[in-house]
Amino acid sequence: MSGSRLASRLIIIFSIISTSFFTVESIRLFPDSFDDASSDLMEAPAYQNGLDCSVLAKNRLLLACDPSAVHIAMTLDPAYLRGTVSAVHSILKHTSCPENIFFHFIASGTSQGSLAKTLSSVFPSLSFKVYTFEETTVKNLISSSIRQALDSPLNYARSYLSEILSSCVSRVIYLDSDVIVVDDIQKLWKISLSGSRTIGAPEYCHANFTKYFTDSFWSDQKLSSVFDSKTPCYFNTGVMVIDLERWREGDYTRKIENWMKIQKEDKRIYELGSLPPFLLVFGGDIEAIDHQWNQHGLGGDNIVSSCRSLHPGPVSLIHWSGKGKPWVRLDDGKPCPIDYLWAPYDLHKSQRQYLQYNQELEIL
Numbered sequence: 001m002s003g004s005r006l007a008s009r010l011i012i013i014f015s016i017i018s019t020s021f022f023t024v025e026s027i028r029l030f031p032d033s034f035d036d037a038s039s040d041l042m043e044a045p046a047y048q049n050g051l052d053c054s055v056l057a058k059n060r061l062l063l064a065c066d067p068s069a070v071h072i073a074m075t076l077d078p079a080y081l082r083g084t085v086s087a088v089h090s091i092l093k094h095t096s097c098p099e100n101i102f103f104h105f106i107a108s109g110t111s112q113g114s115l116a117k118t119l120s121s122v123f124p125s126l127s128f129k130v131y132t133f134e135e136t137t138v139k140n141l142i143s144s145s146i147r148q149a150l151d152s153p154l155n156y157a158r159s160y161l162s163e164i165l166s167s168c169v170s171r172v173i174y175l176d177s178d179v180i181v182v183d184d185i186q187k188l189w190k191i192s193l194s195g196s197r198t199i200g201a202p203e204y205c206h207a208n209f210t211k212y213f214t215d216s217f218w219s220d221q222k223l224s225s226v227f228d229s230k231t232p233c234y235f236n237t238g239v240m241v242i243d244l245e246r247w248r249e250g251d252y253t254r255k256i257e258n259w260m261k262i263q264k265e266d267k268r269i270y271e272l273g274s275l276p277p278f279l280l281v282f283g284g285d286i287e288a289i290d291h292q293w294n295q296h297g298l299g300g301d302n303i304v305s306s307c308r309s310l311h312p313g314p315v316s317l318i319h320w321s322g323k324g325k326p327w328v329r330l331d332d333g334k335p336c337p338i339d340y341l342w343a344p345y346d347l348h349k350s351q352r353q354y355l356q357y358n359q360e361l362e363i364l
Helices: 003-017 034-040 078-094 112-122 153-164 185-189 221-227 244-250 252-266 275-282 326-331 337-341 349-363
Strands: 070-076 101-108 128-133 171-175 179-181 199-201 239-243 317-319
Touching: 070 078, 070 112, 070 153, 070 185, 078 101, 078 112, 078 179, 078 326, 101 112, 101 153, 112 128, 128 153, 153 171, 153 244, 153 252, 171 185, 171 244, 239 244, 244 252, 252 275, 326 337
Parallel strands: 070 101, 070 171, 101 128
Antiparallel strands: 171 239, 179 317, 199 239
16 A cells, blocks of 8 residues: 555545544553453454465464464563554455464463463464563563663563574564554565575664764773674664574574673663664664565654654555554544554454444445
């Protein structure tokens, strides 16, 4: 879907819904306890492969290791579950071969069972596996950041994918929970990582790279020399294509941990959660993917939930990185215009009235 079509659709949706959408009783996430989550979510439509799709194993255990499948990794956090469900819904809706996708979900041990049950209820035919992430693995390495949500141990699980996922998984797309995909995810999956590059992501070389690290970092030649002979650019770790075999060979998890230890035990060299260690390890050495695969920053910055617009150009993935999340702003009755692009993929029952209007629009 092009950026102009998305913008036009946004205007139509906004005009239709503005008088009726907020008559639905506002529900922030799940009313009583997380165990009741599945009762508040509608079952997703069943999606089937197109005629041109390869026929892969129907057995989920076999598909989990099949290199011909599209492998997607996401974290499962109760606070962001509504976003995760919407992201999965959008991926299945827009891909031509939904049955050839295998999802690898990472959850903390205390919520793993309930989350798996909810996913099975919402997506009865989804091929997935839920892995346990032991938060003690990283808890002692985390230093406080500018936003409390960024300090969650689960936010660091992306650094441990090579160890959490089965060793048979050689390549994966990592996605944050606050995205929707409006293009065929197979296009992203097929992007090649040239040379010895381990990850691919959209790069943003116009951004001021120095601001992601403190003055103490830049004034320490021993530390800042990590970027010598490189031209590092900012990239957002919420959308990455990762070669897990190269990651394991390079022992990149330990390299990320080493930077976290410096931050925790020696001197404060950054302020922003799990992103800076990735920049320190991979900055200047990633496969640059087209920006259409991460239209990010739509949640505002990390302190203020501000409204932002889509960037110019084609759009394949929309990302509400930053403090503001679309489901919160919609439920509060204070949405940004861009949030109406997320709402059609929301399977929370409080949004049933909105979905009816959206289906009517698609018929037009």
